[in-house]
Amino acid sequence: MIDVLLVNPREAGGFFERMPPLGLAYIAASLEKHGFSVRIVDFEIDNRSLTTWLEELQPQFLGISGTTHTRFESFRLAQEAKKYSNDIITVYGGVHATFTPINTLQTIPGIDFVVKGEGEHIMARLVGAVMHNHLLEDVRGIAYRDGDNICETKPAARIEDLDNLPKPAFHLLDMKKYALNMEFVNKKGISLITSRGCQAKCVFCSASRMFDYRVTTNSAARVLDELEFLFDTYAFQGAKIFDSTFTMKREHVSALCTEIMRRQRVFPWECEIRVGTVDEQLLTQMRDAGCYYVNFGIESASQKVLNTMRKGFTVKQAEELIDLCEKVGVKTKVFFSYGHIGETMDDVQKTFDFIEKHENSITTIASGAGVRIYPGTYLEKYVRTHDLFPAGFQWSQLYDEPRLGGILQTRNVPVFIQPQLGYAELEDIALRIYRKRFGGWVGLRRGIKKVTDREKLRKLMQLARVKLRKTIQGAG
Secondary structure, three states: OOOEEEEEOOOOOOOOOOOOOHHHHHHHHHHHHOOOOEEEEEOOOOOOOHHHHHHHHOOOEEEEOOOOOOHHHHHHHHHHHHHHOOOOEEEEOOHHHHHOHHHHHHHOOOOOEEEOOOHHHHHHHHHHHHHOOOOHHHOOOEEEEEOOEEEEOOOOOOOOOHHHOOOOOHHHOOHHHOOEEEOOOOEEEEEEOOEEOOOOOOOOOOHHHHOOOOOEEOOHHHHHHHHHHHHHHHOOOEEEEOOOOHHHOHHHHHHHHHHHHHOOOOOOEEEEOOOOOOOHHHHHHHHHOOEEEEEEEEEOOOHHHHHHOOOOOOHHHHHHHHHHHHHHOOEEEEEEEEOOOOOOHHHHHHHHHHHHHHOOOOOEEEEEEOOEOOOOOHHHHHHHHOOOOOOOOOOOOOOOOHHHHHHOOOOOOOEOOEOOEOHHHHHHHHHHHHHHHOOHHHHHHHHHHHHOOHHHHHHHHHHHHHHHHHHHHHHO
């Protein structure tokens, strides 16, 4: 029998790359520090049922993580736990949970508590309060039912010193089953978080609001200690840094690069940067410390659209960053998306023209038709204000839109649909993206690789059906 079982739900369709559930590993370490017995089950790599684990471990608490993409699976796990034993106390947390606590508790009877914000301290306090019959209202950062009422306590304070958190409980995970593909270098990579939060205010992202528009960081020594442990213990050879914007704090990046060089342990790594946050000096320092690949979103080459999405930079600055990365010798993965607030097909054409102009300077172009709506974002607020959600939409009620398959989007997360840029236009954009992607010999080789991947083949077949339907409609 254990105190807490933490579970990570499986995400249908393989939308995200497989990686250890770091959030749960941090929470587990915090619970262990406070004397609670803990286990982690990651259903991305474990094929046994939750009931099997409940029978084996007999936990008092079940902590369930999840994203907007996996919300229905998180709810299903909670219901499965309650079916096994109504005495199990279920707790739901993560970014999606943080911004949907009331709706979740109103409609998902299998969930007893919702944790809002950073979970390490909140979860430990909640478990302790329940076990010792302390007042729940004294536990900040939670939502729960009190009879027919739903109560929300005061927000929990941000965790200011990340170094004071215990290191993630990697010993509770089967680390042999995790390995990220380090593109171009053929190395076994691991995911890493070195900071929390973002100061940008992009309308489609909730990262800044989740962390109160502030950025907290681990020290360079703490980051390198963790990496060396992962390299030496589990034979990882490189790292993908998944900070919202790694370069948001220049001094943090510089200190990390300096520490890598001081320890004389240079390894390949990649990260997400932002237009306007790096210059030649910093990018060169990053390259010398092993950074070989940077990801950043330009999203649109229409300045009007960039301004509307509150990106905070110009098209000219974006071009300058592409040129700078090429000059310094750092590979680039650049993201473009279509379907933003007020965007028209003329704006779309500007982005396609921009890509064509710079395609030889960009290593990897990542484009997608349709902008997903996530809770907690300005875009969600805009959609509600303008009554653009599907009729009767609620985050906690079943949503499955087949038309999203036609633009290669996951079907359970709504996409922003506008009168001037609806499904028909987004399908045309998706077809144009993939015609370009699979054109020529390089595209043919890329297509052959996808044909050998069952999930990617399914998506290509979806696109082929859209093309056939549009061809028939055009002929008619």
